[in-house]
Amino acid sequence: MTHGMKRSRWPLVVALAALLVGCGDHESEKPSAPPEHITADTPLLRMIQPPAAMQGRIRTEPVAARRVPEIVTAPGEVSLDLKQVAKVTSKIEGQAVRVYAQLGDRVRAGQPLVAIGSLQLDQLVEEYLVAKAQADVAENSFRRSERLRADQIITERRFVEERGRHLETKARYQHIREKLMNMGLTERELTELEQGTHEQSHRYTLTAPIAGTVVAQNIVLGQGVAPGQELFEVVDPSRVWVFANLPIEQARRFKVGDQGTIVPKGAEPLAAPLTYLSPVADEKTRTIRIRFEVANREGRLKPHEYVDVRLSFGGLPTLAVPASVVTMVGNDRGVFVQREQGYAFAPVQTGREGDGWVEILHGVSEGDRVVSDGVFDLKNVLLREHIDSGGEG
Known part of the structure; x- marks a missing residue:
């Protein structure tokens, strides 16, 4: 064999390595029928x-019925x-005299956000102190009337009048107190008001309803405030919701409590329970809206991102x-099956x-032993055998 002839073998070897299982005839370009079940008499590719040294690395396991x-x-x-979101609004008219929190701050529940100076609050505090004094006087009078009535010193009518006055002043006092x-x-602040030791009684202080991060700030020092005006928004993203839509026939297969997986772009998947399936299909898309609750303590999921x-x-x-036993040989997907004579590749x-x-669906039968460890080794052997046989041809 000349040097030129030796070089001419390489294109053939490369072509055979790519095909792996041989080139076949012209009809191989047509769609092939599904392979039949493998039996001991079914002709396979060449036995391997x-x-x-490789035998010790090969492991097999039987094909069996399982729930996939x-x-x-x-x-x-x-x-x-939404349970982790709080919007902070004012209930009275006034002016911001001190701003404690800024956009982006982490706050704890009950932490002051803004102090509002208000004439309305001053008037209410005054009414409260007057109502407290009247309630105390009426209660003392009523208690005295109870003792005198027990000794039959005052009339029943006087006793009833004192009790009515006591109940009326107490109700007024409680109403203002609740406001x-x-x-x-x-x-504590109300007690300080009653004792005259509260130095900032004219300030209405708004606090954070929940622990979280200030994501919206709509107030600055000196700004006027109206009742119902939203001043802050505080959110806690340590737990988020993930919404999706499923076709009705798919949604019927699931129930609240089923475990799902959330797959963010470029991040590790997160397990999450299914907590809501809409009882009503979307009128336009005919899909069912579903919701997952996801623990997000590390902040990997960002609200409004797609997953x-x-x-x-x-x-x-x-x-x-x-899944690890299935491999590709040429254009065929299959498994390596153990036989008495060795191992053979079976398209499936x-x-x-x-x-x-x-x-x-087709290709092997229940009980056939397929190679689970050593698939890569057997592919290498099969590749070398085809290269060698092609080279001799």
């Missing part, structure tokens, strides 16, 4: 006899958990093999995949 979950994937969007507490004043959501459901038992037709398993 791996070297002795079907995976449903849909686009989703991250939203704030002040609804504005954010505490028991993928995955749900799985199991069907009836079917023949299945681990697969169905659904999930949880690390692949459904086998």
Whole structure:
């Protein structure tokens, strides 16, 4: 063989290595029928006899019936958990005399955000102090009347009048007290007001309803404030919601409590429970809106970002093999099957995949032993045998 002839073999070797299983005839370009189940008499590709050193690395397991979950994937969007959102508004008219928190600050529940000076509050404090004094006087009179009535010193009519006055002043006092507490004043502050030691009684202080981050600030020092005006928004993104839409026939397969997987772009998947399925289909898309609650303490999910959501459901038992045993040889997807004479590659037709398993529709039978460890080694042996046989041709 001349030097030129030796060089001419390489294109043939490369072509054979790419095809792996041989070029076949002209009809190989036509769509092939699904492979039949493998039996002991079914003709396979050439039997592979791996070297002795390789035998110890090969492991097999039987093809058996298993439940292969079907995976449903849909686009989703991250939203704030509404239980983790608080909008802070004023209940009275006034002016910001001190701003304690700024945009981006982390605040704890009860932390002051802004102090508002208000004539309305001053008037209410004055009414409160007067009502407190009247209530105390009326209560003392009523207690004295109770003792005198027991000794039959005063009439029943006088006693009833004193009791009515006591109840009336007490109700007025309690009403004003509740107004002040609804504005954010505490028991301690009210006590200080009654004792005359509260130096800032004219200030209405708004505090953070929840712990979180200030994501909106609509107030600055000296700004006028109207009742109902939103001054701050505080959110806690340590738990978020993820919404998605499923076709009605898919949504029927799931229930509240099912576990799903949230897959952010460029980040690790997160497990999350399904907490809501809309009882009403969308009128335009005919889909069902679903919601997941996701723990987000590390802040990996950002509200308003797009993610993928995955749900799985199991069907009836079917023949299945681990996904790791299925490999490609040329254009065929298949598995390596153990036989008495060695190992052979068997093309298979697969169905659904999930949880690390692949459904086998055609190609192997229940009980056949497929190679689970050593698939790569057997592919290498098969490749070398085809290269060698092609080179001799």
